[in-house]
Amino acid sequence: xxxxxxxxxxxxxxxxxxxxxxxxxxxxxxxxxxxxxxxxxxxxxxxxxxxxxxxxxxxxxxxxxxxxxxxxxxxxxxxxxxxxxxxxxxxxxxxxxxxxxxxxxxxxxxxxxxxxxxxxxxxxxxxxxxxxxxxxxxxxxxxxxxxxxxxxxxxxxxxxxxxxxxxxxxxxxxxxxx
Amino acid sequence: xxxxxxxxxxxxxxxxxxxxxxxxxxxxxxxxxxxxxxxxxxxxxxxxxxxxxxxxxxxxxxxxxxxxxxxxxxxxxxxxxxxxxxxxxxxxxxxxxxxxxxxxxxxxxxxxxxxxxxxxxxxxxxxxxxxxxxxxxxxxxxxxxxxxxxxxxxxxxxxxxxxxxxxxxxxxxxxxxxxxxxxxxxxxxxxxxxxxxxxxxxxxxxxxxxxxxxxxxxxxxxxxxxxxxxxxxxxxxxxxxxxxxxxxxxxxxxxxxxxxxxxxxxxxxxxxxxxxxxxxxxxxxxxxxxxxxxxxxxxxxxxxxxxxxxxxxxxxxxxxxxxxxxxxxxxxxxxxxxxxxxxxxxxxxxxxxxxxxxxxxxxxxxxxxxxxxxxxxxxxxxxxxxxxxxxxxxxxxxxxxxxxxxxxxxxxxxxxxxxxxxxxxxxxxxxxxxxxxxxxxxxxxxxxxxxxxxxxxxxxxxxxxxxxxxxxxxxxxxxxxxxxxxxxxxxxxxxxxxxxxxxxxxxxxxxxxxxxxxxxxxxxxxxxxxxxxxxxxxxxxxxxxxxxxxxxxxxxxxxxxxxxxxxxxxxxxxxxxxxxxxxxxxxxxx
Numbered sequence: 150x151x152x153x154x155x156x157x158x159x160x161x162x163x164x165x166x167x168x169x170x171x172x173x174x175x176x177x178x179x180x181x182x183x184x185x186x187x188x189x190x191x192x193x194x195x196x197x198x199x200x201x202x203x204x205x206x207x208x209x210x211x212x213x214x215x216x217x218x219x220x221x222x223x224x225x226x227x228x229x230x231x232x233x234x235x236x237x238x239x240x241x242x243x244x245x246x247x248x249x250x251x252x253x254x255x256x257x258x259x260x261x262x263x264x265x266x267x268x269x270x271x272x273x274x275x276x277x278x279x280x281x282x283x284x285x286x287x288x289x290x291x292x293x294x295x296x297x298x299x300x301x302x303x304x305x306x307x308x309x310x311x312x313x314x315x316x317x318x319x320x321x322x323x324x325x326x327x
Numbered sequence: 328x329x330x331x332x333x334x335x336x337x338x339x340x341x342x343x344x345x346x347x348x349x350x351x352x353x354x355x356x357x358x359x360x361x362x363x364x365x366x367x368x369x370x371x372x373x374x375x376x377x378x379x380x381x382x383x384x385x386x387x388x389x390x391x392x393x394x395x396x397x398x399x400x401x402x403x404x405x406x407x408x409x410x411x412x413x414x415x416x417x418x419x420x421x422x423x424x425x426x427x428x429x430x431x432x433x434x435x436x437x438x439x440x441x442x443x444x445x446x447x448x449x450x451x452x453x454x455x456x457x458x459x460x461x462x463x464x465x466x467x468x469x470x471x472x473x474x475x476x477x478x479x480x481x482x483x484x485x486x487x488x489x490x491x492x493x494x495x496x497x498x499x500x501x502x503x504x505x506x507x508x509x510x511x512x513x514x515x516x517x518x519x520x521x522x523x524x525x526x527x528x529x530x531x532x533x534x535x536x537x538x539x540x541x542x543x544x545x546x547x548x549x550x551x552x553x554x555x556x557x558x559x560x561x562x563x564x565x566x567x568x569x570x571x572x573x574x575x576x577x578x579x580x581x582x583x584x585x586x587x588x589x590x591x592x593x594x595x596x597x598x599x600x601x602x603x604x605x606x607x608x609x610x611x612x613x614x615x616x617x618x619x620x621x622x623x624x625x626x627x628x629x630x631x632x633x634x635x636x637x638x639x640x641x642x643x644x645x646x647x648x649x650x651x652x653x654x655x656x657x658x659x660x661x662x663x664x665x666x667x668x669x670x671x672x673x674x675x676x677x678x679x680x681x682x683x684x685x686x687x688x689x690x691x692x693x694x695x696x697x698x699x700x701x702x703x704x705x706x707x708x709x710x711x712x713x714x715x716x717x718x719x720x721x722x723x724x725x726x727x728x729x730x731x732x733x734x735x736x737x738x739x740x741x742x743x744x745x746x747x748x749x750x751x752x753x754x755x756x757x758x759x760x761x762x763x764x765x766x767x768x769x770x771x772x773x774x775x776x777x778x779x780x781x782x783x784x785x786x787x788x789x790x791x792x793x794x795x796x797x798x799x800x801x802x803x804x805x806x807x808x809x810x811x812x813x814x815x816x817x818x819x820x821x822x823x824x825x826x827x828x829x830x831x832x833x834x835x836x837x838x839x840x841x842x843x844x845x846x847x848x849x850x851x852x853x854x855x856x857x858x859x860x861x862x863x864x865x866x867x868x869x870x871x872x873x874x875x876x877x878x879x880x881x882x883x884x885x886x887x888x889x890x891x892x893x894x895x896x897x898x899x900x901x902x903x904x905x906x907x908x909x910x911x912x913x914x915x916x917x
Contacts, residue, residue, distance in 0.1 A: 232891065234887045235896075236882070237881070238881065243884040274765055
């Protein structure tokens with residue numbers, strides 16, 4: 150009897166879990182299409198692949214993809230040259246200056262093909278989807294406005310709690326104390 | 328690209344230098360190799376026998392900027408003088424200028440600008456970077472960051488030969504000047520941070536042909552370990568220690584670069600060179616003693632065969648490396664005359680080594696350090712070195728990865744018996760992270776936050792009494808001392824600072840006698856030489872860069888505590904300087 154009462158609620162709850170859709174593996178034609186960026190002749194800026202737009206620019210605001218991008222950022226040694234956005238031998242991402250363009254196509258091409266001032270080409274190490282995930286994450290590092298689905302850059306070398314883990318405040322009414 | 332390429336310009340202070348011709352080669356830096364073998368040995372002590380400028384009259388020095396190279400970026404090489412020309416090699420893209428100071432204003436006798444490989448810019452990393460032309464006979468030898476050694480005609484700048492040595496696609500660069508030894512040019516690579524395997528190579532001085540190349544990791548045959556090899560640590564007498572002390576195949580990308588200065592001792596016919604830190608910095612990924620990284624080799628320049636090796640930090644879990652500048656000294660030690668090698672290491676210890684046998688005679692801390700010398704002294708055998716766990720932040724480790732010393736050369740004055748050490752007192756928080764090796768990409772594996780020590784200022788000049796084995800005096804500095812020190816027979820100790828001060832202290836007690844505010848930070852060693860009218864000149868190159876200047880040069884954001892491997896935040900209080908061009912400053916008595 151009790152089961153009959155609980156079941157509808159359980160099914161409702163399960164249905165509520167569908168926050169955002171993702172496929173565990175991209176369809177091969179989609180993956181191939183995502184590689185087809187049309188870049189300006191100077192290598193900076195251009196048009197994203199048609200399928201990228203048709204999918205609703207998923208790598209810019211999907212929490213799972215951004216999170217994957219963050220893991221790849223650590224795993225593939227991006228921190229070695231760019232730190233957690235502050236830069237090292239490579240340029241900083243936090244300061245709003247982008248030597249090779251701030252748009253996703255420019256960043257994608259930088260990661261895939263490398264750049265002449267020492268950025269290695271990661272196209273041989275990463276799949277197209279992974280490069281897009283990294284692109285999305287790299288954009289969040291330098292973003293001045295929060296995204297709704299953003300694992301933000303690591304602040305863990307701080308000896309105080311990082312901003313994104315600090316208790317919520319009332320925004321403009323109450324400036325953060327730290 | 329943000330690179331400033333201005334034409335070289337001469338600043339009109341120069342009228343004061345009328346009638347100046349340089350005679351007799353006299354420079355403090357060992358970047359100035361000479362045909363007289365004895366002089367080169369004394370050059371390793373960074374001591375100049377000139378004494379016209381001394382403790383009594385240094386306050387009256389006049390001078391200022393005389394030549395702007397038009398190159399933005401770190402200027403780590405000291406000028407060297409020979410005949411009537413002064414030679415300067417700038418930071419990447421490594422232009423070489425020969426300046427004639429004979430006229431009313433300095434003029435460019437010739438200049439050489441190689442066609443640079445821009446990838447090298449992103450590979451210039453972490454720690455000691457120094458360029459400077461080396462003069463030998465009619466030739467001038469220089470290394471470029473993008474991996475080439477060039478031989479030029481000293482009078483005309485015409486190129487004799489050029490040899491490509493370092494492979495940029497593996498993260499290799501050249502970051503130190505070559506050394507001429509017995510008709511050979513010795514060159515070592517840099518690139519620990521990219522997992523490049525360290526090596527030293529010998530080129531034929533006439534043709535540029537590669538004669539031999541010996542590695543820092545791997546099987547004995549590739550390291551030059553044969554029957555004549557006798558290491559200090561008895562456990563190192565096994566075979567293929569460069570393979571057995573690593574996890575399988577890890578030695579192939581294990582670092583140990585030869586990025587510091589190589590020193591040639593013509594009397595013993597030995598070359599000495601340090602080996603860099605092991606890669607990756609996360610020591611959990613390389614269990615074992617990680618031979619032959621973070622130590623010192625003595626080699627036969629003829630064949631490259633190793634004679635002995637001492638380790639300065641087995642496993643080197645905090646990545647301080649072993650490429651700090653050595654000083655060769657013939658001095659009494661416990662009653663008997665010995666040929667000594669002094670090695671102030673990044674881990675904060677001054678090692679005294681018998682440079683004939685490779686026996687370690689002493690290891691004393693010259694600054695605050697948490698490290699333990701390894702081995703712990705003569706006869707001792709070191710225990711296992713603990714290394715921090717992955718993903719755990721270990722806080723307040725001193726010294727930081729950038730080392731207690733090592734970015735600049737120390738100086739030894741035979742008049743005072745003191746060794747003058749440029750010291751960094753920075754400490755760090757260190758979090759090892761898993762790192763995967765991908766050729767040509769960073770292989771570091773650490774999050775690092777660098778900070779000044781709790782008890783104050785982040786630099787010091789330490790005068791170390793070699794015989795008494797303790798500091799005679801120590802003068803704190805607001806910023807780490809990144810450039811080399813010069814000692815002169817006038818009882819002066821001269822050095823430049825990151826915030827652009829040129830300072831002269833009394834060699835005996837450290838009292839500040841004279842200082843000059845330049846318009847850019849200094850990471851180069853001062854030099855001094857005599858002019859034809861018999862007067863002594865002091866020459867200093869400005870141009871902030873290198874490991875400590877990376878925040879300024881690459882416009883890092885100190886909001887991220889780990890930027891520049893932690894150095895950006897630690898040095899964020901460095902003043903913003905007005906001059907963006909590496910500039911030569913000259914001083915003399917009126």
